[in-house]
Amino acid sequence: MNDLTGLGSTDHLSIINILFLILIAILGGLIVWLIMRSTVIKRQYEEIRKAKEEAERAYTSKSRFLANMSHEIRTPINTIMGMNEMAIREDARGVPKDYFISMMNYAFDIRNASESLLGLINDLLDISKIESGKMHLVEQEYDTQDMLRSIVSMIRVRTVEKELTFEVVIDEVMPKRLYGDMGKIKQIVLNLLTNAVKYTPRGGLILNVSMESRENDVCTLCFAVKDTGIGIKEEDMGRLFTAYDRLDEEKNAEIQGTGLGLDISNRFAELMGGQLWCESTYGEGSEFFLSLGQKIVDATPIGIFIEHDDIGAKGPYVPHFIAPDADILVVDDNPLNLSVIKGLLKATRVFVTTALSGEEAIDKIKDNHFDFVLLDHMMPEMDGIETLEKIREIEPDIPVYALTANSTTGEDFYLSKGFDGYLSKPVDTEVLEKVILKYLPEEMVEVIDRDEVVEELKELPENMLWINETEGIDVDEGIKNSGGIGSFIFALELFLDTIDSNTKVIRDSYEEGNIRLYTIKVHSLKSSCRIIGARELSEYALKLEKAGKRNDIAFIDANNDIFLAEYEAYKEKLKSLKVVVSDDEDKELIPADELEDAYATLKEMIPLMDYDAVSMVVDGLMEYKLPDDDAIKIYDLSKMLKIFDWDAMEEWIKNV
Incomplete structure (x- = not known):
């Protein structure tokens, strides 16, 4: 009996020991599981944290890259567009007309290409603003x-x-x-x-x-x-x-x-x-x-929508105001940018002082009074914000605008830093002038009636009414495209004066198989035709330009002679312009003997290629009212003289 009791007690202890060991094993496993779980989660969390930091660094790098790209690309675009605008504004008096019209066409192409490039950059910056949450409504x-x-x-x-x-x-x-x-x-x-x-x-x-x-x-x-x-x-x-x-x-x-x-x-x-x-x-x-x-x-x-299609017809440049007593300081570390701003403000006659650094700007503000300051944001050593802080210590109330190529930074940023506003590169001339005008005292400014200046002629002169009946020219469209009646008449003169030289280049490039040059000249002529309202001829030139771009020689072969014949026909259509240009009722009719002496002198001087003598005779003849036939001859001679075409002048004297 005692033996059985002892055995039962031993079995009971064994079971307890086994359960205890199982409990310890479970507890140990739980501890191991908890430790492993904690370690894995911690490691995963750490990996997630690192991935997040890398993503944030990458995003910050991208934003910094876009900001830098904006600045670095916009700065040269500002120079290109600014210099091009200055070229367009240049006075054309005394410039050979065929050269001038070619330069204008090239300048318009540069403007279009620059605006396209600027549009691409703006797209990239817009998407960056949206992704960073910086894009907001401007209602x-x-x-x-x-x-x-x-x-x-x-x-x-x-x-x-x-x-x-x-x-x-x-x-x-x-x-x-x-x-x-x-x-x-x-x-x-x-x-x-x-x-x-x-x-x-x-x-x-x-x-x-x-x-x-x-x-x-x-x-x-x-x-x-x-x-x-x-x-x-x-x-x-x-x-x-x-x-x-x-x-x-x-x-x-x-x-x-x-x-x-x-x-x-x-x-x-x-x-x-x-x-x-x-x-x-x-x-x-x-x-x-x-x-x-x-x-x-x-x-x-709104009622019936009335469209005003004036986008391509701004006409000659006219400033918003003239203020010769105004003093403006422009600060930029890039000399080309300073040159652009000075050139764009030239017509306003404001006095522009320039500085290449913040330190130089501070020195000039200490010694001079300025009505307005245009301050570049990104400059080495002392940047625009640091410079502004020092300016405010000297002149607390002077209007200061930031000049920036980084359009990802909005106006709120610059206002918060103490600027009165900002202008982005490339600088828009219209905006620049309006901003400056806003801060100049009234007594210092002469505001210009732009409509009055641009449109000096309200209707075609009586001796120009024949142009309304000229086949192939839409006068209304020409006036619109040229920017006014005066500009339209000038454009017609340019068009007429360049027919011979353009025809020669187009014909020579075609015969020599130089399709690239042929395409360039036809492209230029397309624009010239559109400006004077010769729409059909412009469309014909466009077709030849497209053929040149795709190297469609067959189309050019079939159409080149027809096109040039239609183009040259405008010499006859516009020949009355030569009389109109020289015609002036206030001038005295030239005595017959003086006209004869002038022709004799020209016959003697032209073979000697004596530019001064020929020019003096032509200028003397222009002081008189000439008979129509002689007016046309002298007009032709003046055109040849401007481009130094002595061979053409030699031919000219044979026919007088």
């Missing part, structure tokens, strides 16, 4: 019709150049004045229209703007852009609003762009609480829709 009151006019006029020029139709349908019941972010609306609609022009080889496009609904003081607007272009494949629709993604790359290889426009437009639409979408049939065309709400300021209907 303001605006005139509905003015906004639509500016959009339409910008696109009208591009559609004319590409020979596309452009129909505009505007809802007459749209409110006259609205409140919202007009800038972003314009950017979206212009992007849609620009894309429509790019991707439409033939046919045209339609802009339809309507008010879809109205509730109290809020209306819903719908902008629809429809084209007859290449369309979008169904499988590509999902990628349509993706950044950096260009569809149908092989087919669209020649079309320039970043692939950011639609993505930026879509994000802008979302930022404004709107919606952007597309409907398309591949091969037939596309239609983009933008729908968004705007507050109503003035509910008066």
Whole structure:
């Protein structure tokens, strides 16, 4: 009995020991599991933290890169566009006319290319602002019709150049004045229209703007852009609003762009609480829709939309004001930027003092009084913000604007640092002048009536009315494209004077097989024709230019002689200009013997290539009223003299 009891007790202890060991094992396993779990989680957390830090560093590096890129690229663009603008403004008096018109055409091409490059950079910076959360609404009151006019006029020029139709349908019941972010609306609609022009080889496009609904003081607007272009494949629709993604790359290889426009437009639409979408049939065309709400300021209907297509017809440059007693300080470490600003302000006659550093600027402010300061932000050693702090210690109330190539930094930043505002590079002449005018005392400024200066002639002179009947010239279009009646007459003279020289270059380059030079000259002539309203000849030149670009020799062979014949026919059409230019009723009719002596002298001096003597005789003849035939002869001679064409002058004396 005792043995059985002892055995039972032993078994009981064994079971307890086993359970204890199992408990210890479980507890040990739990501890190990907890330690391992903690270690793994900690390691994973650490990896996540490191990945986040790397992402933030990468994002910071990207933002810094974009900011630096903005500054580094905008600075030379500022110089290019500024110098080009100064070249366009140069006085053309005394310059050989064929040279002048070529230079103007080149300058306009430089302006267009620079603006395209600037647009690409702005796209990159916009997407960077959106991704960093720095993009915000800039709402303001605006005139509905003015906004639509500016959009339409910008696109009208591009559609004319590409020979596309452009129909505009505007809802007459749209409110006259609205409140919202007009800038972003314009950017979206212009992007849609620009894309429509790019991707439409033939046919045209339609802009339809309507008010879809109205509730109290809020209306819903719908902008629809429809084209007859290449369309979008169904499988590509999902990628349509993706950044950096260009569809149908092989087919669209020649079309320039970043692939950011639609993505930026879509994000802008979302930022404004709107919606952007597309409907398309591949091969037939596309239609983009933008729908968004705007507050109503003035509910008066805009009525019939009247388009003013003046974008390409600004006319001669006229400053907003003249202030010879104004003193302005411009501070920039780049001498070219200083030269550009001085050149752009030359017409205002303000006195511009320059400084290449913050230290130099401080010294000049200590010794002089300035009415306005334009201060570059990014400078070595003492930057613009540091310089401003010292300026405020010396002159607390002087207006100081930041000059910056970094457009990712908005106005709020510069205002918070004590600046009165900022101007971005490239500098816009209109904005620059308006800003300076805002701060100059009234007694110092003479404000110019720009309309009065630009349009000195209100109608064609009586002796020029024949141009209205000239076949191949649309006078109204020519006046619009030239910027006024006076400029139109000058453009006609330039066009007539360069027919012979242009014809020779085009014919020689064609015969020599130099298609590159041929294309360049035809391109230049296309613009010249458009300026004087010779639309059909301009379109013919455009076709030859396109043929040259695609090396279509067959088309050029079939059309070159016909084109040149039509071009040379304008010598006969415009020959009366030679009489008009020399005609002046106030002048005394030249005595016959003096005219005969003048011709005799010219026959003697021209073979000797005596420029001064020939020039003196021509200038003397211009003091008199000449008979029509002689006026034409002397006009021709003066033209040859300006370009030193002695061979042509030798031929000229044989026929007098």
